[in-house]
Amino acid sequence: MFAIFPLVACGLFWLLGLWQGWGWVGTAILLVFILAAAGGLLLNLGPGWMLLGLVAALVAWDLDHLSRRLHGAETETRRMLERAHILRLLPVVTAGLFLGGAAMVLRVRFGFGLALLLGLLLVVGLSRVLGSFAQR
Amino acid sequence: MRKDWNIDKILRQGFWRRQREEQDKDSPQGLSGMEPTSAGRGVSEPAFCPEHPLPGRAVAARRRLLLVLCVYGLIFLGLAVRNGRILALVLPLLLYLGLAFFHAPPEIRLHVARSLSSDRVTQGTTVEVRLSITNLGAALEDVLLIDCAPPLPLKKGRMRLHCSLQAGETLEWSYIVDGGRGNYVFRGIHVLASDRLGLFQRWATFDAPERLFVMPEVFNLKRIAIRPQRTRVYSGLIPARLGGPGVEFFGVREYQQGDSVRWINWRATARQQEKWLINEFEQERAADVGLILDTRRRSYRQAGNEVLFEYAVQATAALADRFLSDGNRVGLLLYGDLLSWTFPGYGKIQRERILQSLAQARLGESLYFDEFRHLPTRLFPTHSQVVLITPLLQEDLPMLILLRARGYQLLVISPDPVSFEERYLKKSPEIELAKRFAYLQRVLLLHNLRQAGVRVLDWQTGTPLAQAVHASLGRQPVWFQALGLEV
Numbered sequence: 001m002f003a004i005f006p007l008v009a010c011g012l013f014w015l016l017g018l019w020q021g022w023g024w025v026g027t028a029i030l031l032v033f034i035l036a037a038a039g040g041l042l043l044n045l046g047p048g049w050m051l052l053g054l055v056a057a058l059v060a061w062d063l064d065h066l067s068r069r070l071h072g073a074e075t076e077t078r079r080m081l082e083r084a085h086i087l088r089l090l091p092v093v094t095a096g097l098f099l100g101g102a103a104m105v106l107r108v109r110f111g112f113g114l115a116l117l118l119g120l121l122l123v124v125g126l127s128r129v130l131g132s133f134a135q136r
Numbered sequence: 137m138r139k140d141w142n143i144d145k146i147l148r149q150g151f152w153r154r155q156r157e158e159q160d161k162d163s164p165q166g167l168s169g170m171e172p173t174s175a176g177r178g179v180s181e182p183a184f185c186p187e188h189p190l191p192g193r194a195v196a197a198r199r200r201l202l203l204v205l206c207v208y209g210l211i212f213l214g215l216a217v218r219n220g221r222i223l224a225l226v227l228p229l230l231l232y233l234g235l236a237f238f239h240a241p242p243e244i245r246l247h248v249a250r251s252l253s254s255d256r257v258t259q260g261t262t263v264e265v266r267l268s269i270t271n272l273g274a275a276l277e278d279v280l281l282i283d284c285a286p287p288l289p290l291k292k293g294r295m296r297l298h299c300s301l302q303a304g305e306t307l308e309w310s311y312i313v314d315g316g317r318g319n320y321v322f323r324g325i326h327v328l329a330s331d332r333l334g335l336f337q338r339w340a341t342f343d344a345p346e347r348l349f350v351m352p353e354v355f356n357l358k359r360i361a362i363r364p365q366r367t368r369v370y371s372g373l374i375p376a377r378l379g380g381p382g383v384e385f386f387g388v389r390e391y392q393q394g395d396s397v398r399w400i401n402w403r404a405t406a407r408q409q410e411k412w413l414i415n416e417f418e419q420e421r422a423a424d425v426g427l428i429l430d431t432r433r434r435s436y437r438q439a440g441n442e443v444l445f446e447y448a449v450q451a452t453a454a455l456a457d458r459f460l461s462d463g464n465r466v467g468l469l470l471y472g473d474l475l476s477w478t479f480p481g482y483g484k485i486q487r488e489r490i491l492q493s494l495a496q497a498r499l500g501e502s503l504y505f506d507e508f509r510h511l512p513t514r515l516f517p518t519h520s521q522v523v524l525i526t527p528l529l530q531e532d533l534p535m536l537i538l539l540r541a542r543g544y545q546l547l548v549i550s551p552d553p554v555s556f557e558e559r560y561l562k563k564s565p566e567i568e569l570a571k572r573f574a575y576l577q578r579v580l581l582l583h584n585l586r587q588a589g590v591r592v593l594d595w596q597t598g599t600p601l602a603q604a605v606h607a608s609l610g611r612q613p614v615w616f617q618a619l620g621l622e623v
Contacts, residue, residue: 023195031206104220126204
C-alpha cells in the first residue's frame, strides 16, 4: 500500500515536468513504472493492477509526446490530429489490456529451453522487423 | 598596376557571382518540385536549409529504442526469474510498436509549387507566399511541413504546417510576410512524415525556389541641375556647352545656308555691314552619370546603427531614377567591403538593375577599400558627372579633391551624421559640447570641399530629400543666375 505514494509522487513530478517543459521526465518515469510493474509481479502484487499501471504509463508517455509534437499547430488541425491519434491509441490500449490480462490468467506450461527459444525468437524477430524499416 | 589588377579581379568576381546566381535561378532543378533533393529515415541534416532543422527526428528514434529496450529487458527478466506474468507485460509494448510499424509512413512523393504575390516590391509592402502541395504517393497520416523561407517578419499565417495528406490530395497553404530591403531566396520545404504514434518517420526536402527583391523606396525628385564638361551625343536635358538647337540662349553667329530665318537676330544684324547674324542656342544632351554609394561600415559607425545607411540608399535610388528619367546614362558603384559595379545604361531596364543592386547593398569592411584612395576612377569617363553619396569622413577629402582635379564634376550628397545621431542622444552639457565639435569639424570639411569646386548637399535627414535637393540642386532661373545669385 505504501508503494503507491512513490508512484503518486512520480506522477506529480511528471506533471511538474510537463509544466516546466522537461522532455526527459516522461521517459524516465515510464521506465520507473515499467520497473515498478515488473517488481510488483515479482512481489506477487495484483497482476491486473500492474498491467493497468504499465498501460496507463504507456498512454501517458504517448500523450505527453503528442502534446509536444503538436505544440504550435493550429487549433483545428490540432483537434483533428488528436482525435485521429486517440482513435489509433484506443485499440492498442484495449488489445494490450485484453491480451496482457489473458496472458496473466492463462497458464501454459513449457520447459525453460522452449521459453528461452521463444524469447530469443521474439528478440531476433523484433530486431529484424525494425531493421527492415531502416532498409526499406 | 597592382592596384588595377586587384580591382579587375574584384569586379570580375562580382560579375561571375552574379552570373552564377542567375544560372542557379534559371536551372531546371529550380522549376521542379517533384523529386526530393534529399530524403531519408535517419537523423542526418537535410541537403539545404540547415537553419530550419526538422524537429523531433532524433526523438522518434530514441522513443523506439526505449520501447525495444524495455521489451528486451522484460523478456530477459521474465526468463531469468521464470515468471510468465512479467513476459505478459511485454504484450502492450509489442502491440504499440507493432501498430506503429504497420502504419509506418510510405515513401514521400509530393509535388510542391510556390508562388509569390509579387517577386519585386518596395519596402513596407507585404507579400503573400502561396504553396501548393500535391501528394503523388500513398496517404501520409501525419505530416509536418516546414518552409525554408528567408528570415522575413511574418505578418499572417504560419511557415510550418502540421496536417495529414490523403493520396492525390492537394493542400493550399499561404502566409504573408514583409521585410526590409534585400534579396531574399525561398528554397524549398522540408517534409517530415510519421505514423500517428510518432515512432517511425521519413523526411524529404523538396525544391520550390523563388526570389523576392525588396527594393528601396524611390522618392520622386525634381530636376537636378548638373553640368558635366563632357556630354554624350544623344539629346537630353544637360546643357552641353555647344551651340545648336536648344532652348537657352548661347550666342550669335553668322547666318549659314539652311539656317531658319526665324532665328535671325535683327538688332545684331543691323549693327553689322553685309553680315547676317542669327541666335544660337545651347544644345541639351544626355550625360554620363556615375553614382557611388559609400557602403563602408566605418562611414556610418558614428550614427550607431544602419538607419543612416538606409537614408543613403534611398537617396541613391531617387537620384538614379531622376537621372535616368532625364535620359542620362547612369552607372552605380557600391564601394565598401568589395566593389559592386552596375554597368552604365539607359532607361527602365537600367533603373531595375540599379534598384536590384541597391536592394542587395550592405555595409561592409575591407582593409583595401577602407579609404576612397582605391576608388576605381577609370570606371567613369573623364569629365563626366560623378555623384557620391556618403556621410563623409575627414580622410576622404584628399581623394575627392583629386577627383575634382582630374576633371570630374563631383557632386556629394552627404546625409548629416551629426544631426542624425543627435536625435538619439540624451541632452547633456557633454553631449552638447561634443556635438559642437563634430559640427564644426563637418562644416570645415564641407567648406574645404566647396573650395575645391565640389558641389555638396549637406542633407539633414529630418528634411525630405526632394525638398533638400530642390533647394540646393534644382535648376536656377536664368535671371537668378544673371544676378550672380547661383547657389
